[in-house]
Amino acid sequence: MTLLSTAQHLARDTRSDPRSHMMLIMAAVSIAAGAVALVAYLLWPTWVARPAGGPDRLPVSVGATLFNVPTSAIRRKIQRHSGPQERVDLNFLFPSLDAPEAPKHVSADTIEDKAQPIDRIFVSISAHHDALAPDMRLRTIYPRYLDQAATPINDGLTLRAFRDGSPYANEDLFVATTPTFHARCTRDGLTPGMCLTERRVDGADLTFRFPRSWLSQWRDVAVAMDRLTAQMRGARG
Template identity: 45%
Template sequence: MAFAHTTRRGRRRGHSPLAAPLIVLLIAGAVAATYVGYLLWPRWPDAPVALDAPALPIVVAGTAFNIEPAAIRMRVQRHPGTQARVDLAYVWPTLTPPDPAEKSPPPGAPPTPLERLFISIEGADGTMSPIQRVETIYPRYLVAEPVAGPPGLTLRGFRKDTPYAGEELVFESNNPQHFLARCATHGVIGSGSCLLEKRIGEADLTFRFPRAWLDNWQQVASAVDTLTARLHPQ
């Protein structure tokens, strides 16, 4: 009996050296997994920001912006804090955010031009500023002679054998730095679209609008200035 009692007691002792390290390893693994999950999990609020909430403080490439939630096109971007990119839309010509109750056209309906001014904000990532591209990159691809555009504008096309084939520079004849855009000559809807770029700090703002608006380019230039000041108040 003494021998049996000693054997059972020896077996009980034999479990301890293995169980303790195993428990420690399991706990350490759980802590590590929780910590990694915490680092990788997005930390913006679970509840979506209301569309009628005040403007959100958003930082892109170290530059601060104040943006109305209703103007932000993607729900995942509707949160304050630092973001890599923000995509916006404003109704033309009121420059108000789109009405969330507005219905999309029914399936199969022919596409119609959108009366929207679209803006994307993202980091420059060390690329040339818009004016630097105009001065150093674009000239090697442009045709030799400019032509007159809508009153007050000059057009200068890109050659067909270049990366910008099918586009042209459109700029204010007397002050190109005030209004300068790159426009497609044709588009899927209407006559194509135009891109107008501005840089604030290390953030690039790209304004996109229909080429047909060039007939009222002064209004477009004023809208760009107004929205720039609204998004990034000095």
Template identity: 45%
Template sequence: MAMTHTHEAPYPKARKRRRHQPRGTLWLPIAIFMAGVIVAGSWVTYILWPRWPAADMAVDAPTLPITVNGVNFNIPPAAIRNKVQRKPGTQERIDLVFLWPSLTPPDPSVKAGPAASAQAIDRVFVTVAAFGNTLPPIERFNTIYPRYLESSISSTPDGLTLRPFRDDSPYKGEDIIFSDRNPGRFMVRCTRDGNSGAAIGMCLFERRVDQTDITVRFPRVWLSDWPSVSEGLEKLIRQIRSATR
């Protein structure tokens, strides 16, 4: 009898393998989705997990390298007014205080009380921040301030020019005071002595340094020796910009 070979047996197995392929394909997107959920959950847990606060920076530590809007500064910790800013690295702004005329940080253990007079104030207050959309000080002097100034002009014996702002301007109660020879060298905007809410007239000195604005606040009475004030402020700016640590 002739033997008959049949190939029917392999076919069911092949069909069985083909039926299993779609199931394996479906598991792939499910696995990817589950992995994404796990990664996202781990990230949220890491962000929200409570942490111990960082140790406070000692005020007598060496100068801190701080970057504001891409500009590097070196600041003594004792000069930083806000405790949360007393750390190295990138910050949006820093608020500082220095003794005048020594330009050294104040002793943090000595609390400054209210000054009895402008002459008794022995500190300058400094803010370093990104300049944002503001014009440089000298451009504001040439293009913005003239719109709001009174027509009157007066000069001081020591070579300064004073122009008051109009009462209907955003700078009501202030004067712009600048060097006759070079406003770019020394120019301040000052409140007047005895104004409501500001018994002691204060001046703002502003300087654009790369991508930051440095603003210094000091008593208006110091303008009686404005060349020394100008020299001291320039020295202070060089001091906090120095690369020497």
């Protein structure tokens, strides 16, 4: 009713004063613009559009064994899908065990001359197809190629070197009993030594790789491997 009265009033003024014709047009435009602004304000969505992305975790089956793995931890794009797979390769930051961010582009202008320290633990999950279990290899295969001498290292960790000429030449075996821990490590040379340790979970073998220098905190590494195994086996969704 207010808008109708205003229009009628302006119409009367227009007949008496021709200049009011322009005022009438301007008033109508202002009223229409205000109405449009009010409707737009009331109908404007309150949600914020976000780019679509994949799930945080993926259920994968390796060796008929279910694992829930962080999507961003998977190292190879071709493996970033749910369902049965023969092998999945992952990496996690240490000691946080968070999935790393996507790697940045490196060019000749940005790369540094010195090698960057490895700050992550690598995990491969693969179907074992009834191959010899890691604990059996530790008890029955490795002792055939080890030197007899055992050297205490630190905090309950013991070193035994593999003999020269053996399949594991230039490697050492590190073993502890409390907690149970073992790792086969290459020796430092032109490149820093790396360690691997394996464990079996139903139809899959988990292979963990980390720098040999981390053996100074081997208990933390052992806990990290236990945590990662539990998270990938226990997380759902």
